[in-house]
Amino acid sequence: MQHTISFDPDLIRRFDVPGPRYTSYPTADRFTDAFSAPDLARHLGRIVSDSGLSLYFHIPFCNTICYYCACNKIITKDRTLSAKYIDYLGREMAMQAALLSAPRKVQQMHFGGGTPTFLSPEELGKLMASIRQHFELQAGGEFSIEVDPRKVSAEYVALLAQEGFNRMSVGVQDFDPQVQKAVNRIQSVEETRLVIDAARAEGFKSVSVDLIYGLPHQSVERFGKTLDTVLAIQPDRLALYNYAHLPTRFMPQRRINEADLPLADEKLQILQLAIEKLAAAGYVYIGMDHFARPDDELAVAQREGRLQRNFQGYSTHAECDLLAFGVSSISKAGGAFSQNQRDLDAYYAVLDQGALPVMRGWALSEDDILRNAIIQALMCDFALSFPALESRFAIRFADYFASELEDLRDLAKAGLLDLDAQGLVVSAKGRMLVRIIAMVFDRYLRSDQAQRRYSRVI
Structure with a gap:
């Protein structure tokens, strides 16, 4: 399916807040x-x-x-x-x-x-x-x-x-x-x-x-x-x-x-x-x-x-x-993310010690994998099938994501998406703001008390 977009400046002004780009989840x-x-x-x-x-x-x-x-x-x-x-x-x-x-x-x-x-x-x-x-x-x-x-x-x-x-x-x-x-x-x-x-x-x-x-x-x-x-x-x-x-x-x-x-x-x-x-x-x-x-x-x-x-x-x-290879590069392999040392001297020093130059990373939990699948579907397909997710991950969507559904209803009222019992479809004017919808499913963002430094959505 090919997607079109509708430019709604008022909607963009309302939802133009800082948010992740979701090249990964967790970010x-x-x-x-x-x-x-x-x-x-x-x-x-x-x-x-x-x-x-x-x-x-x-x-x-x-x-x-x-x-x-x-x-x-x-x-x-x-x-x-x-x-x-x-x-x-x-x-x-x-x-x-x-x-x-x-x-x-x-x-x-x-x-x-x-x-x-x-x-x-x-x-x-x-x-x-x-x-x-x-x-x-x-x-x-x-x-x-x-x-x-x-x-x-x-x-x-x-x-x-x-x-x-x-x-x-x-x-x-x-x-x-x-x-x-x-x-x-x-x-x-x-x-x-x-x-x-x-x-x-x-x-x-x-x-x-x-x-x-x-x-x-x-x-x-x-x-x-x-x-x-x-x-x-x-x-x-x-x-x-x-x-x-x-x-x-x-x-x-x-x-x-x-x-x-x-x-x-x-x-x-x-x-x-x-x-x-x-x-x-x-x-x-x-x-x-x-x-x-x-x-x-x-x-x-x-x-x-x-x-x-x-x-x-x-x-x-x-x-x-x-x-991924080289300073600051990020791998996704075997169910985990791994980022290399950001500093060139540190990258060299770790390799000189005969070790992989890992600075930080994240092993994916089952919940991470589920939410990653949802965010991928939103970012790529502008749609989400609840039955497909329930079958793939053995969950009941309405129970697992009860709080998220409340937020989705608010976004539907704002015109960003169409929502029913079977799933959601991002509207033409909501597609430029799809990061806002993806953020609903970001468990770490929802529970984060610290102010994260992201670029604005638009």
Whole structure:
């Protein structure tokens, strides 16, 4: 089933509160340092499925700093840093792979950052050789990489294809010169087109473009021009992220003048314009901040009820156990989440001791698994079947979720969803606020007395 959205500014203003993005449940801020390397080792040994693995590699290095960025990154021009990092990724891979009892077939792989294309051709080749030493990349798998067009040539794109990458995500954010200067990311349309054209020439199956709304100096008119330019390039997917200004948490954002940010009403108008332009161009709404052409794999998976969500966003392979490598990366394997050390020196030090570089994690309970299934269904399908959940988890929905049902009735009265004894369906105007509905089922959020620091829903 394909989903449409209806933009209701009054409803958005009412429910635009801070909330998790639900790339996992429980969310990463719930992980605990009571979960350690031996726990991850035990859960890795429990992987028995032959449905294939998903791999994630975090490459933290960037040549320059983008002021809006909230990623775990290291700003440097010292190439020796990435060479050393590749060696340690190889050591971490060897340790994790040795703990697996199931076949090491990989259906999905993603390089994120930072800037993965910071790696030199030699470093990229060395890392890919190490991956193939420990894992078997399957024919027809999804192998994607985040690309900064400012540092990538057509020859580098050809190398990516040669190494097996067949999907890419291209950072743009905004083409307006004043906006680019304010966030310290000067990027021309020409160099962006060069990378995307090269990817298509090399047979990449999907090219995604990332945009951000809410940046300094943005206006409806200016962002409309950026959208027109991007739509002329015709990416297969488009992500439209909300800029969350949290300078107390992310130091680079302190270089952004808060007075230059668009006011709340204009920000909503920018979002509305983007949604209207994307719909007019034929893009379908996947969920959250993602759009895709009707023939894209995500759109097809959504129509067929196969869409999933994980730490990389929407996916067609989230049923795979996810093994993650590098600083701050998060695995989901054998019924547990595990996050690596965030600090590079700490990451190296633990590996030097011959241990997995685990900083914190979480072993999933039966209740976690149930609520995760519910949140996945809401985020991906915009619907929930109570009988299906009752059959799968041997519960009576009305009894297990009595308190949650009261909250759902209030959201139904507000127009976010339709609710009956058989389940719920998120309304067209409630789909942009699906995180609000998912939050109803977050047991930790419901019982949390502390103020959590999340970005706003819109």
